[in-house]
Every structure is written in structure tokens, then in C-alpha cells.
Amino acid sequence: MADGEAVQLGARQSTLRASNLGLVLRTVCAADAPPSRADVAARTGMTRATAARLVDGLVAGGLLVEGERDPLPRRGRPGTPLLPGGRVAALGLQVDAGLLAARVLDLRGRVVAERLVDGDWVGSDPGPTLERLGRLAADVLRDLAGRVRLAGAGLALPGIVDADRGVLLRAPNLGWHDLRPADVLAPHLPDGLDPVLGNEADLAARTVAETAPGRPGPHPDFLYVSGQIGVGGAVVLDGRVMRGSAGWAGEVGHVCVDPDGPPCRCGSTGCLEQYAGRHALLAAAGLPRDASPGQLLDNAATGDPSARAALDGARRALAIALAGVLNVLDIPTVVLGGHLGGLAAELGPGLEDGLAARVLSARWRRPRLEAAAPDAAPAATGAALRALADVLADPVRWLD
Amino acid sequence: MADGEAVQLGARQSTLRASNLGLVLRTVCAADAPPSRADVAARTGMTRATAARLVDGLVAGGLLVEGERDPLPRRGRPGTPLLPGGRVAALGLQVDAGLLAARVLDLRGRVVAERLVDGDWVGSDPGPTLERLGRLAADVLRDLAGRVRLAGAGLALPGIVDADRGVLLRAPNLGWHDLRPADVLAPHLPDGLDPVLGNEADLAARTVAETAPGRPGPHPDFLYVSGQIGVGGAVVLDGRVMRGSAGWAGEVGHVCVDPDGPPCRCGSTGCLEQYAGRHALLAAAGLPRDASPGQLLDNAATGDPSARAALDGARRALAIALAGVLNVLDIPTVVLGGHLGGLAAELGPGLEDGLAARVLSARWRRPRLEAAAPDAAPAATGAALRALADVLADPVRWLD
DNA sequence: TCGGTTTTGTTCTATGGTGCGACAAAACCG
DNA sequence: CGGTTTTGTCGCACCATAGAACAAAACCGA
Numbered sequence: 103m104a105d106g107e108a109v110q111l112g113a114r115q116s117t118l119r120a121s122n123l124g125l126v127l128r129t130v131c132a133a134d135a136p137p138s139r140a141d142v143a144a145r146t147g148m149t150r151a152t153a154a155r156l157v158d159g160l161v162a163g164g165l166l167v168e169g170e171r172d173p174l175p176r177r178g179r180p181g182t183p184l185l186p187g188g189r190v191a192a193l194g195l196q197v198d199a200g201l202l203a204a205r206v207l208d209l210r211g212r213v214v215a216e217r218l219v220d221g222d223w224v225g226s227d228p229g230p231t232l233e234r235l236g237r238l239a240a241d242v243l244r245d246l247a248g249r250v251r252l253a254g255a256g257l258a259l260p261g262i263v264d265a266d267r268g269v270l271l272r273a274p275n276l277g278w279h280d281l282r283p284a285d286v287l288a289p290h291l292p293d294g295l296d297p298v299l300g301n302e303a304d305l306a307a308r309t310v311a312e313t314a315p316g317r318p319g320p321h322p323d324f325l326y327v328s329g330q331i332g333v334g335g336a337v338v339l340d341g342r343v344m345r346g347s348a349g350w351a352g353e354v355g356h357v358c359v360d361p362d363g364p365p366c367r368c369g370s371t372g373c374l375e376q377y378a379g380r381h382a383l384l385a386a387a388g389l390p391r392d393a394s395p396g397q398l399l400d401n402a403a404t405g406d407p408s409a410r411a412a413l414d415g416a417r418r419a420l421a422i423a424l425a426g427v428l429n430v431l432d433i434p435t436v437v438l439g440g441h442l443g444g445l446a447a448e449l450g451p452g453l454e455d456g457l458a459a460r461v462l463s464a465r466w467r468r469p470r471l472e473a474a475a476p477d478a479a480p481a482a483t484g485a486a487l488r489a490l491a492d493v494l495a496d497p498v499r500w501l502d
Numbered sequence: 503m504a505d506g507e508a509v510q511l512g513a514r515q516s517t518l519r520a521s522n523l524g525l526v527l528r529t530v531c532a533a534d535a536p537p538s539r540a541d542v543a544a545r546t547g548m549t550r551a552t553a554a555r556l557v558d559g560l561v562a563g564g565l566l567v568e569g570e571r572d573p574l575p576r577r578g579r580p581g582t583p584l585l586p587g588g589r590v591a592a593l594g595l596q597v598d599a600g601l602l603a604a605r606v607l608d609l610r611g612r613v614v615a616e617r618l619v620d621g622d623w624v625g626s627d628p629g630p631t632l633e634r635l636g637r638l639a640a641d642v643l644r645d646l647a648g649r650v651r652l653a654g655a656g657l658a659l660p661g662i663v664d665a666d667r668g669v670l671l672r673a674p675n676l677g678w679h680d681l682r683p684a685d686v687l688a689p690h691l692p693d694g695l696d697p698v699l700g701n702e703a704d705l706a707a708r709t710v711a712e713t714a715p716g717r718p719g720p721h722p723d724f725l726y727v728s729g730q731i732g733v734g735g736a737v738v739l740d741g742r743v744m745r746g747s748a749g750w751a752g753e754v755g756h757v758c759v760d761p762d763g764p765p766c767r768c769g770s771t772g773c774l775e776q777y778a779g780r781h782a783l784l785a786a787a788g789l790p791r792d793a794s795p796g797q798l799l800d801n802a803a804t805g806d807p808s809a810r811a812a813l814d815g816a817r818r819a820l821a822i823a824l825a826g827v828l829n830v831l832d833i834p835t836v837v838l839g840g841h842l843g844g845l846a847a848e849l850g851p852g853l854e855d856g857l858a859a860r861v862l863s864a865r866w867r868r869p870r871l872e873a874a875a876p877d878a879a880p881a882a883t884g885a886a887l888r889a890l891a892d893v894l895a896d897p898v899r900w901l902d
Numbered sequence: 903t904c905g906g907t908t909t910t911g912t913t914c915t916a917t918g919g920t921g922c923g924a925c926a927a928a929a930c931c932g
Numbered sequence: 933c934g935g936t937t938t939t940g941t942c943g944c945a946c947c948a949t950a951g952a953a954c955a956a957a958a959c960c961g962a
Contacts, residue, residue, distance in 0.1 A: 110525055110546070111546060111547040112522050112525055112546040112547050112548035112552070112553075112949090113518050113521050113522055113525075113949090114518075114918095114948085114949055114950075115518070115917080115918050115919055115920095115948070115949060115950090116918080116919090117518070118513050118514075118515070118517070118518050118918090118919060118920080118948090119918085119919060119920095121513050122512050122513055122919090122920090125510055125512055125513075138938095138939070138940090139939075139940065140938075140939055140940075146510070146511060146512040147511040147512050148512035148920080148921090149920075149921055149922070150939075150940065150941090151920080151921075151922080151940085151941075151942080152512070152919080152920055152921075153512075154939095154940060154941070155919090155920090155941095175929085175930070176929080176930080176938085177929075177930055177931080177936080177937055177938070178928080178929060178930075178936085178937040178938025178939065179927060179928040179929050179930095179937075179938050179939040179940075180928070180929060180938085180939075181938080181939055181940085182939090182940085262862075262863065271866065322747065323746070323747035335830065337830065337831065339744065339746075339747070340747075344739065344831065345832070346723075346739075346831055346832020346833065347722065347723035347739070347740075347832055347833060347834055348832055348834075348863065348866075348867065349832070350832040350862070350863045351830060351831050351832035352830060352832075353829040353830060353832075353862045353863075354829070354830050356826075356829045356860070356862050357825075357826035357829060357830065358759075358822045358825065358826055358860065359758075359761070360760065360761055360762075361759070361760055361818075361822055362760075362762075368860075368862055369859055369860070370825070370859060370860040418761075422758045422761055423826070425757075425758065425770070426756075426757035426758055426823070426826050426827075427826075427827075427830050429753040429754070429756045429757060430735065430737065430751060430752060430753060430754050430757065430827050430830075431737065431744065431746055431751050431831075432745070432746020432747055432748055432749070432750040432751035432752075432753075433746065433747060434747055434748075459769055459770060460756070460758065460768075460769070460770040462662075462750070462753045462756050462768055463662065463748070463750045463753075466671065466748075467748065512920090513920090514919090514920060514921075514947095515919070515920060515921085515946080515947050515948055515949095516947085516948090518919095518947090518948060518949080519947085519948060519949095522948085522949085538909095538910070538911090539910075539911065540909075540910055540911075548949080548950090549949075549950055549951070550910075550911065550912090551911085551912075551913080551914095551949080551950075551951080551952095552948080552949055552950075554910095554911060554912070555912095555948090555949090575958085575959070576908095576909085576958080576959080577907080577908055577909070577958075577959055577960085578907085578908040578909025578910065578957080578958065578959075579908075579909050579910040579911075579956060579957040579958050579959095580909085580910075580957070580958060581909080581910055581911080582910090582911085
């Protein structure tokens with residue numbers, strides 16, 4: 103038996119129970135309206151007896167709660183509506199070039215507490231910045247005064263992270279590299295609450311993939327493009343964010359749009375980021391780098407030629423780069439977030455045409471473009487969603 | 503309960519058994535050397551009693567067989583080596599611009615019968631060609647004379663297919679579109695053996711992802727690039743071929759390398775295919791389109807400037823296009839197949855450098871390039887592997 | 903040669919989770 | 933107010949795995 107070790111463990115009876123508990127919990131979370139025990143049984147194919155027993159276990163553990171009976175008259179004995187437990191929640195943190203955020207999300211997807219701070223952390227000192235974030239997190243948790251059970255925490259960062267080791271490898275916009283945020287944050291957080299690192303675009307994409315924990319969003323497959331100082335991205339297939347073999351996926355900002363284009367700080371030439379990144383876009387439009395996308399739109403509306411040229415260039419570069427990704431991955435939808443979300447109405451129609459011209463499968467299914475819901479800190483929500491996904495994946499660990 | 507229907511079925515006891523049977527079967531298939539019942543138990547974490555009972559079931563159904571005891575002396579009672587059943591097999595078919603293939607692969611990954619026919623089917627009439635393939639398949643099955651139990655069949659096609667409906671949507675190199683190969687093939691095949699359609703590159707990639715049914719290949723994550731008349735590709739993540747939301751993924755041939763480049767028949771400009779496709783490459787080298795990659799290499803070796811320019815152009819285009827994919831998906835390895843496999847030794851070193859310069863994560867993990875094992879019809883093997891994967895996924899259906 | 907050791911494979915019983923059928927509960931309907 | 937309908941619960945049977953003891957088949961060493 104020299105070769106190989108255990109690849110996967112055999113399932114036992116307790117595995118069965120764990121699996122079904124998770125299924126019941128996810129079924130309740132995914133439902134549009136609070137289902138009864140009988141609804142859960144019908145949707146999972148289990149008997150009412152089994153579904154009820156599992157539900158009872160989840161209710162006892164606080165992961166589900168029984169709601170008030172709805173008063174509208176229906177035939178037969180009324181069922182007890184089931185909802186995800188509102189006292190189970192997770193902490194989502196975010197550091198961005200222009201924002202610090204701490205947010206607590208409960209199992210129903212409600213923001214139960216948050217604090218946001220605007221500022222400029224480009225080229226900042228990591229230590230004090232993370233200290234500030236730690237205090238923000240402590241404040242948020244104090245606001246809640248123990249009204250929730252924290253199931254986990256996550257930290258969104260605008261860069262490449264090694265989630266397993268908890269190390270931020272490189273965040274060019276912040277000027278940070280090779281550090282462990284947990285070392286600074288830990289004293290501010292409850293014991294054992296270790297924030298899992300994640301990439302900003304990956305986590306922001308998660309808020310589009312699931313509108314609440316366990317509730318799938320409108321698109322199962324899409325490419326999320328996050329306009330920040332640079333351009334990040336994330337690929338979502340079958341509702342899951344693809345993290346790549348080492349968790350570094352989604353660098354759509356460095357797809358080559360024109361090999362003869364301007365040099366990029368990544369070492370390559372003509373990267374998408376050089377046309378559609380926030381700084382590049384504003385510079386091309388002759389605006390200062392702290393201008394807003396709204397100003398760019400205003401200038402373009404009044405006929406400013408450099409603003410229009412900047413938008414045209416971004417539109418063309420996005421069409422080329424995104425079409426490549428859509429061709430390789432057969433994704434039907436692109437969701438624009440960050441500053442590109444604000445420009446979606448302007449870029450949209452022309453960009454859709456550009457994609458249709460370059461995407462091979464467009465004749466059967468025309469690629470669609472849409473804007474992400476406006477939110478200053480979507481990745482903070484995504485970080486909390488990721489932590490809550492652990493609960494949904496294996497509820498047994500949280501039943502104690 | 504107005505909303506939604508059953509998303510996933512609850513697990514029951516029989517599910518447990520089915521899941522564990524599959525695990526045992528896959529464990530045996532994945533092993534380097536034939537394991538004993540005790541080995542299986544150790545690797546799966548099951549008790550020897552349970553592992554033995556599951557193994558007995560699989561042996562009774564012919565999915566596993568007991569081998570001869572190996573004579574090398576070891577302490578303790580010798581175990582009975584277990585092997586995948588050699589009588590369970592699947593049929594893999596392939597239509598390519600220059601090849602028809604029918605191949606039967608058994609559960610151990612051995613080719614137990616095959617017939618290949620060279621020819622030129624560019625712009626061919628689908629009916630007669632598929633008739634020919636059907637006769638080829640019937641011949642192969644007659645060779646076997648019922649010595650195997652066919653578990654399924656697959657058909658690899660160089661184009662975009664709708665596997666669910668069994669329709670070939672468009673195969674530009676063949677000049678085929680919107681047809682159902684099963685209509686022509688069915689009379690030549692045993693009743694009920696309906697070949698599942700698949701894309702040539704996807705299925706060829708599968709042979710790299712698993713060297714035999716259930717046995718993972720050397721790389722869990724890689725990009726397969728298939729050099730045909732055009733350039734196809736497939737993304738393999740965690741050992742699984744990503745088929746995209748509609749099964750049309752992998753069109754790396756139409757990633758834009760240079761927006762000002764030559765027009766492509768897909769409607770876009772400067773596609774990779776215009777630089778690294780077989781026809782484009784040979785044309786650039788001043789060779790006739792039926793020349794071989796070997797001739798191209800010979801010309802380049804003797805210093806022919808147009809041959810070298812063609813190779814340089816392909817190398818540069820591949821670097822740009824593949825780097826984009828590697829950036830977005832965080833894939834560490836590229837496997838070159840088809841005519842590009844033959845050119846890998848020539849393109850390799852320079853191409854690896856080009857990728858390293860453009861891939862963002864290269865500083866932590868340098869992208870690697872390698873050639874696929876030479877095989878005239880890898881996609882036929884892949885089609886059979888796909889069918890056999892159904893057996894490994896749920897062996898219960900095949901035990902009866 | 904033969905008992906001790908080691909590892910494999912089998913047998914038996916216990917545990918635990920789900921399915922099934924019956925029944926009680928809680929509403930509406932006529 | 934009884935009939936109908938749907939929900940939730942209870943008790944029992946079934947079945948798959950765990951665990952432990954036992955039988956089998958080899959090697960090792962005296």
C-alpha cells in the first residue's frame with residue numbers, strides 16, 4: 103500500500119445526518135418565502151417525519167427559528183414558517199484604497215451592524231491602518247452587545263492573498279506586501295475569531311452570486327469585473343467563485359488588449375487596466391485622479407472630447423478583454439462593479455455590441471451586461487457571506 | 503410553497519451505500535498498485551468489514567476483479583489484489599478533419615480494440631462520413647465479439663455541441679452544422695447505446711486529466727490547447743474539464759491577440775487562430791496547407807526566414823493569449839496538443855518566458871508548458887473516459 | 903517441525919438514521 | 933357541526949456502517 107494516502111473518507115451514518123441537516127438548512131435559506139416542515143420535506147424528497155426531526159435539531163441549535171403563522175386563510179392545518187436564525191452572524195471586514203469597513207451579516211442576509219470610514223490609504227502604513235480597522239471591528243461588535251453568535255469572520259483585501267496561510271502577498275494599490283493582518287487584528291477581536299483573507303473582487307462577486315446566505319442570485323454563471331484603481335475580476339461558475347489553483351484567479355485587469363499598448367506596472371504591455379482602470383480612465387479624460395465617475399460622465403455629456411475618447415477607449419478595451427474570457431469560459435453574463443458599475447449605463451449598449459461581435463457563441467446566446475447593486479463595501483458583505491457559507495456547508499459543527 | 507422545486511434530494515441509506523460503493527471503486531481505480539481490501543479500508547477510513555462487503559458487491563457485479571496474489575514475500579496473511587474489471591468498457595468515437603476513429607477502452611484504461619482511418623473530411627458531406635464512422639464502430643465491436651460489457655459511448659467532434667440535445671451546432675472545419683449524429687450512427691450500434699457528444703478539445707484534455715478511468719493525471723489544473731486547423735482549448739480545474747454554462751467553453755482560438763491583426767472568420771480580428779492555427783501557421787511559413795509540422799520545423803532548422811517568422815509569430819501570439827487565460831484563472835500549467843504538441847519542443851522555452859513576463863503570479867510560481875503524449879485520436883479515448891466516468895460516479899446502476 | 907507473530911478477511915452484534923404507515927392536531931368548507 | 937385537507941408526531945422496521953472477536957494464511961525464529 104505504498105502509494106497514496108486517504109483521498110476521501112467513507113461516508114457513515116453521521117455523515118448522512120450531517121449532509122441532510124445541511125440540505126435542510128440550505129433549503130430554508132434558499133426559499134423565497136419561509137417554508138414549513140412539510141415544504142422542506144417536499145422539496146428535498148424526504149419524508150415529513152425525517153424533515154421534521156432535522157428541522158427540530160436545527161431549531162434547537164438556533165440555526166433555524168420558527169416564525170409567526172401567516173394569517174392568510176388556507177385549507178388544512180397551517181404550517182409553522184421556518185426562517186434562518188437571526189442570531190447567527192458573521193463579521194466582514196474590508197480594506198480598500200478609499201475605505202475601511204466592518205459589517206456584520208446575519209444568516210438571513212441582513213446587515214445587523216456596520217461602520218464605514220472613508221479616507222485615502224494608497225501607499226499607507228499597514229500597521230496603523232489595520233489597527234484602525236481592528237478598532238472599527240471592535241466598535242461594531244460592541245454595538246451588538248452579544249446579541250449575535252459570531253460564526254466566523256473574513257477580511258477582503260485588494261490584492262493577492264494566500265488564504266490558507268493568512269498572508270497578504272501583494273496589494274499594489276495599498277503598497278502592501280507580505281504581511282499577516284491577523285497579527286494586528288487579533289487583539290481587537292474575540293478569542294478564536296480569525297478572519298479568513300480573501301480577494302476584494304472574489305468576495306464582491308459573491309454578493310452577486312448569492313443575495314443572502316444560501317440564496318442564489320439571478321445568474322449562476324457570470325464574470326464580475328471590479329473597477330478599482332486597477333481592474334480586478336472574478337469568475338463565477340455554477341454559483342461558485344472560482345479561486346484558481348492557488349486562489350489568485352480573476353486578474354482580468356492584466357489581460358492584454360493591445361500588445362503595442364502602453365506599458366503596465368505588471369511588466370506587460372497594453373493591459374486592460376491601462377484603459378479601464380480608474381486612474382487610467384480619469385487621466386485619459388484629463389481629470390484629476392480623485393475625480394468621480396460622475397464627473398467623467400458629466401464631461402462626456404457636455405461633449406468634452408477627451409472624456410468621450412476615454413470612455414470609447416475603455417469600452418473598446420473591455421470588449422476585447424472580456425470577449426476573450428467569455429470565449430474561453432462560455433459565460434453569458436458580465437456584471438460590472440466598482441467605478442465601472444457607475445459607468446455601466448454609459449458603457450453598456452456599445453459594450454454589449456462589441457462583445458457580441460467577438461464572442462463565438464453570441465449567435466446562440468447574446469452576452470449580457472449589467473451593473474452590480476450600488477454598495478460602498480460589497481466585499482465586506484462577501485467576506486461575511488463566505489464565513490456563513492461554512493455554516494451552511496456543515497451545520498453540525500454549530501449545533502454544539 | 504409556490505416557489506421553486508426540489509433542488510437536491512435528501513440522502514437516504516441507499517445513497518450512503520451508493521456513495522461508498524463509488525468511493526471504493528474509485529479508490530481501486532486511482533491506486534498505483536492493485537490494493538487489497540484492507541488497503542481500501544485504510545485509504546477510505548472505513549472498517550475492513552465495510553470495505554470488504556462493498557468490494558464483494560463490486561466483484562459480484564464485475565466492476566472489480568480479484569487478481570493473482572503477488573509472489574513477493576511479506577509478513578502476515580497475503581491480501582487479494584483488486585483491479586478494475588477488464589470486461590467493463592466504453593466506446594469512444596471521433597470525427598476530425600483528417601481522421602475517423604473508433605476505440606474501445608476498458609475500466610483499466612487499456613485500449614481493447616480500435617480502428618483508425620486517415621482521410622480528408624474538410625467540407626465533407628455529414629451523412630456518408632457518419633455512415634463510415636458507424637461501420638467503423640460496428641467493426642470494432644464485432645472484433646470484440648461480446649467480450650466486453652459496454653457501459654456507454656461518446657463521440658468527439660471538432661466544434662460546438664449541445665450535449666443534452668445531442669446536436670452538433672457548428673463544426674467550421676468540417677463545414678457541418680445543426681445535425682444529430684445519433685440519427686445516422688444508431689443503426690450501426692447496439693440498441694440503447696447512444697453516443698454522448700463532446701467537443702474534441704474538451705475530451706482530449708480529459709486524457710491528460712486522467713491517465714485511466716478514475717486515475718488522476720500529473721496536473722490537477724491546466725489549460726489544454728489543441729492545435730487543429732484552428733485552435734481549440736479546454737480548461738481543467740481540480741481534475742475536471744470545465745464545460746461552461748452551455749458546454750461551449752474553451753474557445754481559446756478566438757481570444758484576441760492584436761485588435762489590429764488580420765480578420766478572422768469568426769467576425770473578430772487578430773484571433774489567436776490567425777497566428778497559431780495549423781493553416782495560418784503553414785501559410786505564414788510559405789508551406790502548402792497539407793504540410794506537416796515536421797516540415798515546418800525542418801525549414802526553420804535550415805534557417806528558412808519565413809518558417810522562423812511563422813514560429814515566432816505563433817510563439818508571441820500564444821504568449822499573449824494564454825497569459826490572459828492564466829491571469830484570469832490562475833492556472834499553473836499549459837499542455838499543448840494536436841500540431842502544437844509537435845511544436846512544443848521548439849516553441850516551449852521562449853513561450854514559457856513570454857508567459858512568465860505577462861502572468862501576474864509568475865513571480866511566485868512560474869508557468870509551465872508541456873506537450874501532450876502523442877496520439878492520433880486522443881479525443882476518442884477522452885470520449886470513452888467520459889462514459890466510464892459515469893460508471894465510477896454511480897456504480898450501483900451497473901451492478902444489477 | 904512447530905509455535906509465535908503479523909496481517910488479512912469474515913462473522914456477529916450494536917448503533918443510528920431514514921422510510922413508512924398510522925394517528926393526532928388545526929385549520930377551512932358546506 | 934361533521935367532513936375534508938394539510939400539518940406535524942409517534943412507533944416500528946429496515947438497512948448500512950462501526951466495532952470487536954475470530955478464523956485464515958502467510959513469515960519468522962528456535
